[in-house]
Amino acid sequence: MTDRTDKSPSAPDASSSSHVGRGVTRVDAEDKVRGAARYVDDLTFPDMLHAALVFPGVAHARLEGVDPSPALKMPGVHAVIVAADIPGENQVGCVDKDQPLIPQGRIRYTGDAVAVVVADTPALAREAALAVRVDAVELPAVFDAEEAMQPDAPLVHDGGNAFLHFRIRKGDVAKGFEEADTVIERVFHTHHQEHSYLEPLGTIAVPEEGGSVTVYGTMQCPYYVQKAVATVLGIPLSRVRVRQTVTGGGFGGKEDAPSEICACAALAAWKTGRPVKLIHTREEDFYRSSKRHPMSVSFKLGATTDGRFTAAEIRVVADAGAYSTLSPVVIFRSAVHATGPYEIPNVKTDAYGVYTNRQTTGAFRGFGQPQTIFANESVVDEMAERLGMDGIELRLKNCLDVGKRTATGQLLTESVGLPETIKKARDVSGWRKKRESYAGDSGRIRRGIGIGSIYYGVSLGAKGLLLDASGAHLNVYRDGSVRIAVGGTEMGQGLLTVLCQIAADSLGAPIESIHVDHVDTSIVPDSGPSVASRTTLMTGNAVIDAAAKLKVAMGEVAADMLGTSSDGIEFRDGLVRGGGGSVTFADVANECWLRNVNTAAEGWYAAPESTFDENGQGDAYAVYSYATHVAEVEVDTETGEIHLVRVTAAHDVGRILNPVTLEGQIEGGVLQGAGMGLYEQMKTEGGNITTPDFSTYIIPTAMDVPEIESVFVEERYSKGPFGAKGIGETPAMPGAVAIANAVTHATGIRFNELPVTAEAVRLALSKRRDQ
Secondary structure: OOOOOOOOOOOOOHHHOOOOOOOOOOOOHHHHHHOOOOEHHHOOOOOOEEEEEEOOOOOOEEEEEEEOHHHHOOOOEEEEEOHHHOOOOOOOOOOOOOOOOOOOOEEOOOOOOOEEEEEOOHHHHHHHHHHOEEEEEEOOOOOOHHHHOOOOOOOOOOOOOEEEEEEEEEOOHHHHHHHOOEEEEEEEEEOOOOOOOOOOOEEEEEEOHHHOEEEEEOOOOHHHHHHHHHHHHOOOHHHEEEEEOEOOOOOOOOOOHHHHHHHHHHHHHHHHOOOEEEEOOHHHHHHHOOEOOOEEEEEEEEEOOOOOEEEEEEEEEEEEEOOOOOHHHHHHHHHHHOOOOEOOOOEEEEEEEEEOOOOOEOOOOOOOHHHHHHHHHHHHHHHHHHHOOOHHHHHHHHEOOOOOEOOOOOEOOOOOOHHHHHHHHHHHHOHHHHHHHHOOOOOOEEEEEEEEEEEEEOOOOHHHHHHOEEEEEEEEOOOOOEEEEEOOOOOOOOHHHHHHHHHHHHHOOOHHHEEEOOOEOOOOOOOOOOOOOOHHHHHHHHHHHHHHHHHHHHHHHHHHHHOOOHHHOEEEOOEEEEOOEEEEHHHHHHHHHHOOOOOEEEEEEEOOOOOOOOOOOOOOOOOEEEEEEEEEEEEEOOOOOEEEEEEEEEEEOOOOOOHHHHHHHHHHHHHHHHHHHHHOOOOEEOOEEOOOOOOOOOOOOHHHOOEEEEEEEOOOOOOOHHHOOOOOOHHHOOHHHHHHHHHHHHHOOOOOEOOOOHHHHHHHHHHHHHO
């Protein structure tokens, strides 16, 4: 069992850092701008074949058989692989073992692939895939999670459709509502959201000597892929090497789905004995990648006349789709955070995961929280109106702070910047003046200003503790250059740059001499997934740990070179100082080589203990990040069109490691929040997606970018690298509800469904005029 007592690595004094806190240029920027970065589809291997998948196109069916003979007769087709061909276990479920790689006997959604075709070219592989005959008898299907919970609903899996239930019980909810002077109860709905990363899913599997395989791919979680490939092929983990290629975005969509596509390619490579590439088209990616969970959220809130929250009761029903994938950890987070970032003495929350015959749902930036945030922040806003209070005043009265307890009863002891984010967002946005001024609009164009506040448990928490550790390998060469291997993935967020900064200040090496590799599972132990805003925190601490070990060995050599004690040695900015003199970091590295001193070290960091009992009480996460967004809109009351004008985004990040990459994270997150709030609708009919590309699935473009003001709050976390916390998820979380609240301010109409489209606004305004 992992020892999770507090063993946080000792980072150098943050006040003396030379690189941390600076806007260092991204180390991968030039390659990407020049087109030199090599994504998986840019790679090729001798004798490489190509694979395509066979989709029956039915949402629920009994699979009677698959006839590959028409495809196998086509010249250039090398294999058609079905479930019976799998040498290991036909299973790729991330958490629950409910998902076969290739269905056998039952098709559960339109993204199920019943065979893998291997051919000389991608075009031939796809043509041959269409030639495969599939004998399937359609079964009754269910496409709504609430309907799926009914006793007479078609079963997606034997054992029932409602497969998951998390409960939070705190205080006495009935008593809390009795103490309330005002009670508001509403139901809210959100729908699928597509990740819309630039690069679709793709992989290459290369067979190696001794029955091993190397898998290259665009992914967030190489260790998930390693496990899936080993399981399907029936070989040890040590014979599966996974190498992450340059990854063109993920946002959670490349956490679970790459295990499926990579296992298919590995199976094809095993079958043919040749390298196999499998790249999804955009439409295939829409069908096969997991989505944000559609949710229905019932939210009931009680408050006293002076604005003190007394009780909250929440029911969350999440559509998991055909397989559970990451629903257990996503819905756990929905349940823990369902009340919003407020201290409420009496809480009852029930969160359910439900199978349907729709696309699978899993990780998406925000990880199950934007849906519940839409509900809680809408009701808090309405409560402020009902009580005649300013929305910010009500939030400040109830918001979490040091010394307060969350819905799970966790006492917050440090790094709680929520009140400051609310105040800064208020002041920077000019909230008070605009709130009053916009309320007086009377023309066709109405302005509105809205707010959303959130908190987010950093890393995996109590339901992911077994995966919550990370490693790093640092190697100092004799010329003083440094190469770092880590278990966390760069997918566009700027991790490689931040790790160079952390390593430069922790080790004292020149930052230009440091190189960080993409993940290779043969070098660094299983470091869990690159999700949940955990990568900088966990991997950064692992790098610091390795650097501290290196400085001990190198410090003794440097002390001998300087004729002083190793106790007084300081590593900083490429120099090693002590005894009144100095030598270069490179000179010390060379001297270590000459003396046969080991200049490589392993670093490791395990998350602190977290707990969650049968009543949903405990320290669910070690630390939380906080944010407040204020959105300003203009609404055309005749057409319903909404123009997002400005967003003020205030974030508690613990410590700023790189302000430029932070701003990039926030700006991207604001646009994703706008997509969820205003545009993105994945429409389906009978399980088939009718918006399977960017001509029909509308996302924000450069023309939709508002003015964005990023504001940072630094409430440092004692166990974070240089005091930092995670930032990856939070920028995408408050935006949708802040926009919805702004539209309500502009129109006087509250919306309970996302996205708030022009059509929805026009219809609501028309109904009000007709009353």
